[in-house]
Amino acid sequence: GENVEQHPSTLSVQEGDSAVIKCTYSDSASNYFPWYKQELGKGPQLIIDIRSNVGEKKDQRIAVTLNKTAKHFSLHITETQPEDSAVYFCAASIGSGGSNYKLTFGKGTLLTVNP
Amino acid sequence: DADVTQTPRNRITKTGKRIMLECSQTKGHDRMYWYRQDPGLGLRLIYYSFDVKDINKGEISDGYSVSRQAQAKFSLSLESAIPNQTALYFCATSLTGINEQFFGPGTRLTVL
Numbered sequence: 598g599e600n601v602e603q604h605p606s607t608l609s610v611q612e613g614d615s616a617v618i619k620c621t622y623s624d625s626a627s628n629y630f631p632w633y634k635q636e637l638g639k640g641p642q643l644i645i646d647i648r649s650n651v652g653e654k655k656d657q658r659i660a661v662t663l664n665k666t667a668k669h670f671s672l673h674i675t676e677t678q679p680e681d682s683a684v685y686f687c688a689a690s691i692g693s694g695g696s697n698y699k700l701t702f703g704k705g706t707l708l709t710v711n712p
Numbered sequence: 713d714a715d716v717t718q719t720p721r722n723r724i725t726k727t728g729k730r731i732m733l734e735c736s737q738t739k740g741h742d743r744m745y746w747y748r749q750d751p752g753l754g755l756r757l758i759y760y761s762f763d764v765k766d767i768n769k770g771e772i773s774d775g776y777s778v779s780r781q782a783q784a785k786f787s788l789s790l791e792s793a794i795p796n797q798t799a800l801y802f803c804a805t806s807l808t809g810i811n812e813q814f815f816g817p818g819t820r821l822t823v824l
Binding site: 638699 | 716743745752753754755756757760770771802804806808809810811812813815816817818
């Protein structure tokens with residue numbers, strides 16, 4: 598089955614700096630790659646996603662890039678703020694019946710933004 | 713997300729006990745999921761359901777069972793709890809055709 602590796606496991610940055618989290622996946626059939634943010638005491642929440650027919654996607658201060666050849670994708674957060682502090686999970690999914698419901702998650706990255 | 717609720721939020725139990733975790737949603741979604749989260753291991757899928765009569769095993773279903781009592785309710789049972797089932801359990805929902813999953817606040821289960 599699919600295997601997703603996520604690095605680093607912890608990341609500490611100064612407020613205003615950029616943060617980058619990287620993931621690799623094993624199954625070339627994966628075609629959907631979401632990123633979830635989990636704040637302390639809460640469930641994960643989708644922040645951005647990308648499909649395999651797109652190389653990059655941006656939403657304000659966050660962006661995701663995908664390299665299908667190398668089978669890796671990354672989350673980029675610019676101008677980090679203390680409220681960005683959370684655990685971030687990447688995931689990969691092989692589509693079935695036109696939808697991507699079965700997600701394989703990475704192990705998570707604890708991002709700390711220091712004021 | 714307040715639209716997906718889980719009860720209880722915390723539970724401590726003993727080895728061998730039967731435990732039921734409940735999930736309710738008011739989002740009108742047809743698909744529901746149960747995940748387990750362990751420190752340093754991410755989230756792993758236990759069971760998922762596309763509707764009341766369609767229930768499927770996930771990656772780690774051994775030792776667990778589920779019941780979809782209605783479109784809005786999806787329960788997870790541990791028939792005979794064991795210590796290595798100590799974890800944080802999340803329920804999630806999604807709508808057919810939309811990939812985004814909406815997670816509940818989680819249930820922290822401790823098996824002594």
